[in-house]
Amino acid sequence: MSGMVIIGGGECGGRAALALREAGYEGSVTLVGAEPHLPYERPPLSKEVLVAETAPDPRWIGTGLGYEEAGIRCITGLAAAAIDRAAKTVTLADGATLAYDRLLLATGAAPRRLAAADMAGPRIAYLRSYADALALRDHLAAGTDLAIIGAGFIGLELAASARRRGVKVTVIEAQPRILMRGVPEPIAAVVAQRHRDEGVDLRTACRIAGFAGRPDGVTILLEGGERIDAGLVVVGIGALPVTGLAEAAGLAVDNGVVVDRLLATSDPDIFAAGDCCSFPLALHGGRRVRLESWRSAQEQGALAAHNMLGTADPVSSAPWFWSDQYELSLQVAGLADGSERTVRRDLDDQAFILFHLDAGGRLVAASGIGPGNAVARDIRLAEMLIARGARPSEMELASLDVRLKALLAA
CATH class of the missing domain: 3.30.390.30 (FAD/NAD-linked reductase, C-terminal dimerisation domain)
Known part of the structure; x- marks a missing residue:
């Protein structure tokens, strides 16, 4: 039986599945997620999940009972492996296939890897999932040393959370200031001073020459010869859209899955939304952008659901970003x-x-x-x-x- 299939069990995918039912769609809805959890919000991973006295559950988008009552089939812990556009089917990692009338790609983004760091052993970490956040919690004990590569939103939120737990924090940024992407210098300066007031060793215009693994941590070698020892190194140098399925299926990709103002891809029966897609933003002259934003994932998930049903509403809202630190x-x-x-x-x-x-x-x-x-x-x-x-x-x-x-x- 065909119906609506959503690949990606995050904020965007979960909102889209629920929005289909709220819009009155009565056909089958299947949500496929590679993580073992139902959809949850990611912003708390760098904040509440790390600093709460005991590890909280994820902040769920809907509940298991809610999806069940809505007649939404949730496949968790299983990735989608391929899309056959001619047959209009999705093949899962276990070999099962799902037929679709309309397909939504809400595959999100993945942390940009730093190959030189990855070779330094198991004390290199990234933060994207609830499992990542729980693993980080185990290292954030008072008196321990944490080094963060990258002074964007994730890196700085993590620094603030670590300081709340008494961790010694060093942040290393290659750019001349923090928050170079999208945040004006006067505001970045306030954030930088607040971190320094809190005791964060904040290093900008700082270049890394290499990494050396140790049994109890990692040594970061800086250009100029200085060495920074840390029990754990977290890499936060941005994210890349997850586009492998789309590329293999022959869909247009350019800094994300290319969609039009209705979030439709180059195949009219396949839509994409959230962190994984790039779209024309009318408010900025039709400039093509890709947004890594909690609200964008919410709004685009619902918008894509309505447009999959033929509503034809364009993306119209202004981008919006936020970050809480201290x-x-x-x-x-x-x-x-x-x-x-x-x-x-x-x-x-x-x-x-x-x-x-x-x-x-x-x-x-x-x-x-x-x-x-x-x-x-x-x-x-x-x-x-x-x-x-x-x-x-x-x-x-x-x-x-x-x-x-x-x-x-x-």
């Missing part, structure tokens, strides 16, 4: 790269927002940082202004006397 929350809406002007709005002595405008004065991004939820409301309003193509004046954006909600109403 008491600070960092949020970014839109894409700031390529903007021409930046306007700062100070909310108080600890929180501020940067508004990014293009050459024509259109608001294209907003970046904010502050304790707790200090910037959340204004970033949400800025996100709505971005979606509407608003062109507020620099004076209006800078002044606390002008409410963003009033700009939205105007």
Whole structure:
């Protein structure tokens, strides 16, 4: 019996499966995931899962009973091995086949590997899955030494969590500053100072010459001759889209599975969504982007489900990213790269927002940082202004006397 098949049991795949039922689809829905768990959220892996007094269960997307009641068949612990587009079937790793009317690829992304580190023995780790997080917990004991390669969101969130557990942390970044991808320098500087205040040895513009495994850890050899010893090294240098199935099936791939504005691939019966796909973003002139974002996985999973049923709704929301480190929350809406002007709005002595405008004065991004939820409301309003193509004046954006909600109403 054919129906809807979803490959990928993460945030995107789980949301898509549930959305099919919420939209009234009554045919068969099968969700295939390589991990042994039902779909769960990944953001807590670098935070709550590491710092909670006892290891918490994953934060589930739905429950086993919920999928069962919805009539969704969940195949866990078994990867998809091949797609036959002519026969419209998926072959699983155990040789079983699934027929589909429409297929969704929600295969996500995998950590970018560092070959030189991988050769240094078992004390090299990556963080992507719940199992990875549990393994890291076992090493995060007070007084131990942790080295993190890469100062992106994952690396810095892990550093903050490790410091909360009393671990000595060194972060090594090859770029001249932390958070080079998508975070403006003034906000990155606040985050960097907060880590240093917490005792993190934060090294930027730092090049690694090699790694040497030891029975109790790893020695990192830096260019210039310095050596850093750590009981564990975690590599966090970005992620690559998981596109092997798509490539083998002859689908177009370019920094992810290529999809159109409806999330359809080069085969009209196959869709892709979430971290694994690249799509044209209308808010930024049709520029093709790939987003590694919790909210994007949520939204695209539901959107793909509706479009698999023929709704034909395009991707329209602005990109949104967030990170919590210590008491600070960092949020970014839109894409700031390529903007021409930046306007700062100070909310108080600890929180501020940067508004990014293009050459024509259109608001294209907003970046904010502050304790707790200090910037959340204004970033949400800025996100709505971005979606509407608003062109507020620099004076209006800078002044606390002008409410963003009033700009939205105007």
